[in-house]
Amino acid sequence: MKNENLLIIFSILVLAVLLMNIFSSPVESPKETLIYSQFAYQVRQGQVSTANIIGETSIEGTFLDGRQFQTNIPPNNPNLVEMLRQNDVQISYSPESGTPWYVTLLVHWGPFIFIFVIWILLMKRMQGPAGRLFSLGKSKAQRVDPTKKRITFQDIAGVQECKDELVEIIEYLKDPSRFRKLGGRIPKGVLMSGSPGTGKTLLAKAVAGEAEVPFFSISGSDFVEMFVGVGASRVRDLFEEGRKNAPCILFIDEIDAVGRSRGAGLGSGNDEREQTLNQLLVEMDGFDATEGIIVIAATNRPDVLDPALLRPGRFDRQVAVPLPDVRGREEILKIHAQKVVLNDGINLEKIAKGTPGFSGADLKNLVNEAALGAARKNKTALTLEDFEYARDKILMGPERHSMVMSEKEKRSTAYHEAGHALVAALTPKSDPVHKVTIVPRGRALGVTSFLPDNDNRAYDTEYLAGRVTIAMGGRAAEEIIFDEVTTGASNDIQQATSTARDMICRYGMSEIVGPISLDNNDQHYVFGRDFGKEREYSDDTASVIDHELRKMVIFHDNKAKQLLRDHIDILHRVADMLMEQETIDGSQILALLGQEQNPSPTS
Ligand code: ATP
Numbered sequence: 001m002k003n004e005n006l007l008i009i010f011s012i013l014v015l016a017v018l019l020m021n022i023f024s025s026p027v028e029s030p031k032e033t034l035i036y037s038q039f040a041y042q043v044r045q046g047q048v049s050t051a052n053i054i055g056e057t058s059i060e061g062t063f064l065d066g067r068q069f070q071t072n073i074p075p076n077n078p079n080l081v082e083m084l085r086q087n088d089v090q091i092s093y094s095p096e097s098g099t100p101w102y103v104t105l106l107v108h109w110g111p112f113i114f115i116f117v118i119w120i121l122l123m124k125r126m127q128g129p130a131g132r133l134f135s136l137g138k139s140k141a142q143r144v145d146p147t148k149k150r151i152t153f154q155d156i157a158g159v160q161e162c163k164d165e166l167v168e169i170i171e172y173l174k175d176p177s178r179f180r181k182l183g184g185r186i187p188k189g190v191l192m193s194g195s196p197g198t199g200k201t202l203l204a205k206a207v208a209g210e211a212e213v214p215f216f217s218i219s220g221s222d223f224v225e226m227f228v229g230v231g232a233s234r235v236r237d238l239f240e241e242g243r244k245n246a247p248c249i250l251f252i253d254e255i256d257a258v259g260r261s262r263g264a265g266l267g268s269g270n271d272e273r274e275q276t277l278n279q280l281l282v283e284m285d286g287f288d289a290t291e292g293i294i295v296i297a298a299t300n301r302p303d304v305l306d307p308a309l310l311r312p313g314r315f316d317r318q319v320a321v322p323l324p325d326v327r328g329r330e331e332i333l334k335i336h337a338q339k340v341v342l343n344d345g346i347n348l349e350k351i352a353k354g355t356p357g358f359s360g361a362d363l364k365n366l367v368n369e370a371a372l373g374a375a376r377k378n379k380t381a382l383t384l385e386d387f388e389y390a391r392d393k394i395l396m397g398p399e400r401h402s403m404v405m406s407e408k409e410k411r412s413t414a415y416h417e418a419g420h421a422l423v424a425a426l427t428p429k430s431d432p433v434h435k436v437t438i439v440p441r442g443r444a445l446g447v448t449s450f451l452p453d454n455d456n457r458a459y460d461t462e463y464l465a466g467r468v469t470i471a472m473g474g475r476a477a478e479e480i481i482f483d484e485v486t487t488g489a490s491n492d493i494q495q496a497t498s499t500a501r502d503m504i505c506r507y508g509m510s511e512i513v514g515p516i517s518l519d520n521n522d523q524h525y526v527f528g529r530d531f532g533k534e535r536e537y538s539d540d541t542a543s544v545i546d547h548e549l550r551k552m553v554i555f556h557d558n559k560a561k562q563l564l565r566d567h568i569d570i571l572h573r574v575a576d577m578l579m580e581q582e583t584i585d586g587s588q589i590l591a592l593l594g595q596e597q598n599p600s601p602t603s
Contacts, residue, residue: 158328199360317454397442419477
């Protein structure tokens with residue numbers, strides 16, 4: 001690129017010099033061009049004053065009146081000089097024509113050369129990352145060589161079942177002939193699904209690392225360009241590349257960007273996506289797994305994928321990558337803690353227990369934030385305190401100490417958060433309150449954070465109903481104490497309404513509506529295939545849902561108010577503690593209530 005810049009600068013200089021030459025050359029009076037006999041006549045008439053003989057071919061000179069002329073002279077003309085002398089012409093002699101060949105070349109061809117050089121450079125640039133106009137149809141897959149930065153199963157923890165599923169593929173890539181001999185058919189494609197940051201990409205890389213084969217990685221969105229046909233061409237190119245480098249792994253991240261159900265969109269942009277998907281289906285059919293190519297795709301949304309992708313012969317093996325459980329989290333922490341200095345005796349198990357719901361990527365981030373926090377405090381090793389600081393930062397967002405709150409604002413925030421926390425502490429089955437703070441964090445003025453004490457992913461009616469009550473708790477407290485509500489409660493109302501709607505429409509938890517799925521909130525289908533069928537139920541049902549929804553939210557709002565009125569003293573004390581300490585622990589609230597934990601459901 002440096003050379004290219006130099007060339008451009010050079011070309012511009014050449015052009016500048018040429019232009020200067022053209023514009024700055026002295027304005028000479030135009031020379032008359034004479035044929036030789038005219039010249040000879042003028043000499044004989046005594047009209048010529050000077051003559052400069054250039055080489056043996058031409059003469060330039062002036063007339064007596066100052067006009068200039070030039071003429072070509074015939075070869076072998078011995079009488080020329082004699083004639084000039086006899087007519088008193090001043091004679092001079094120049095060996096050759098004044099302009100050197102290269103100047104002539106530059107003057108005549110310079111602009112063309114300049115344009116040519118610029119054109120070549122532009123073409124080169126367009127093929128580079130900046131333009132890519134000429135490489136649109138090429139796949140943008142990144143290649144990772146097995147020898148460089150090799151990632152193995154050692155680098156991944158907490159996903160043993162997924163590793164077990166993938167071992168067979170590694171064995172096959174290592175020695176395809178063993179499988180071919182027995183006539184077994186190895187899956188061509190593996191679809192990995194799971195929440196963001198659970199290690200899907202890492203697993204795919206580890207398969208390549210373990211088998212020591214090249215790894216080509218591309219994101220589904222890289223196929224999509226604004227030009228029709230480009231995506232399909234990129235898919236072809238990706239598989240072409242794969243064939244050249246077999247055995248290898250082709251990894252398509254975020255496959256839902258191209259693999260979404262066909263017909264689920266509107267407009268030409270969508271046609272392009274469908275064309276790309278069709279090409280992907282064709283390629284998946286076209287290659288034989290015996291060629292040694294394994295396609296691994298990852299998605300957070302397996303539910304929106306086109307069923308054709310998932311049928312046997314394409315992505316016929318599906319691996320669900322779950323969020324890690326407490327043991328998995330400890331193992332993942334061990335892997336990432338290798339890169340930092342830990343204080344002796346630090347208990348990673350305790351940190352793992354305090355981070356339910358954290359993904360592998362969250363845990364990596366946790367270790368990093370803890371290390372950054374410790375470095376800020378000039379510590380030599382990381383302590384439990386640093387991990388707790390990092391966890392709060394991740395859970396509640398970074399603190400915004402610079403934000404100044406008025407006393408009134410602070411007070412209403414304190415009561416708002418105290419309301420959430422107290423209702424939570426009084427609600428059976430609620431996740432335990434972790435911390436309550438009125439230090440603004442992220443976009444919120446205050447935060448009440450919860451830490452579930454198990455990894456249970458199935459929730460019952462009581463738990464969800466409790467969440468609606470807790471969400472309304474903040475607004476309820478403000479209303480009881482100040483007899484007015486602030487805009488700070490809008491998010492709570494939204495959360496309460498959405499949980500209540502899920503209970504009614506998705507989970508069949510409303511007796512009146514019954515166990516029917518009325519949930520078609522999937523925004524991905526708002527246009528296209530499902531265009532115009534946003535609602536699959538009658539107006540009557542819609543009004544029943546609205547009625548139930550309102551009833552449920554108002555019921556929980558009243559319930560929250562009742563709980564707070566019954567414990568108004570404690571509400572005041574929690575709010576006072578918040579005004580004083582700004583951040584308090586869930587256990588402090590339980591202590592005020594004289595409890596060690598949330599009440600059991602039966603109490
Ligand atoms: P996304 O769906 O957002 O693409 P992903 O599931 O592909 O996410 P990765 O990119 O593989 O997630 O993970 C991000 C980082 O988190 C990895 O580089 C790795 O360091 C860490 N990580 C995630 N899961 C694990 C795990 N199980 N063990 C160790 N590290 C992990």
